[in-house]
Amino acid sequence: DIQMTQSPSSLAASVGDRVTITCQASQDINKCLNWYQQKPGKAPQLLIHDASILRTGVPSRFSGSGSGTDLTLTITSLQPEDVATYYCLQYEELPLTFGGGTKVEIE
Amino acid sequence: EVQLLESGGGLGQPGGSLRLSCTASGFTFSSYAMSWVRQAPGKGLEWISALSGSGSTALYADSVRGRFTISRDNSKNTLYLDMNSLSAGDTAVYYCAIYPSTERPDFDYWGQGTLVTVSS
Secondary structure (H helix, E strand, C coil): CCCEEEECCEEEECCCCCEEEEEEECCCCCCCEEEEEECCCCCCEEEEECCCEECCCCCCCEEEEEECCEEEEEECCCCHHHCEEEEEEECCCCCCEECCCEEEEEC | CCEEEEECCEEECCCCCEEEEEEEECCCHHHCCEEEEEECCCCCEEEEEEECCCCCCEEECCCCCCCEEEEEECCCCEEEEEECCCCHHHCEEEEEEECCCCCCCCCCCECCCEEEEECC
């Protein structure tokens, strides 16, 4: 199975800060990676697919980058509505595997 | 508007069974593979099963293989998950979701989830 190591597990930042979340895959996943945002009590919502393509309607402050085994989600200017837990998902190989999640809070 | 609506959750007995359903609308259900993903209370997401659009290919995570069965009725736009030999470790919110598609990677939708609690 491909292991997805996501870091940090939590972070607190100020409004307007740049936030970076990383997922490291145990093997090359060929950009077969989605990033999701999950707010409390809600289902996950897709932000980015294919590692770097922003889903239509998602604010441009979200971006994805990386390839191979090291993938990154960046929020360029953190907003109060971005408080949530973020997950990566690899779909290069079965079983699909998620990162452990990053809880983002406002300082 | 794409909608996925899960039902069937509730209290299950250890060793018992439950059937979850996911009713889809707003898209051509039979054209898409579907998944079940679960989330234990306060924990992360775990993919557990997927089924091709035709229903011919079923996939399972090791944690549920041999106990859970995924199926679908395309005439009813409904996905199912039959859960047997339940244990406390199966307690979670269960989501149905469209399986990641290489043809339409942005076509990604999840239901609101249904809570399964396994307890005596």
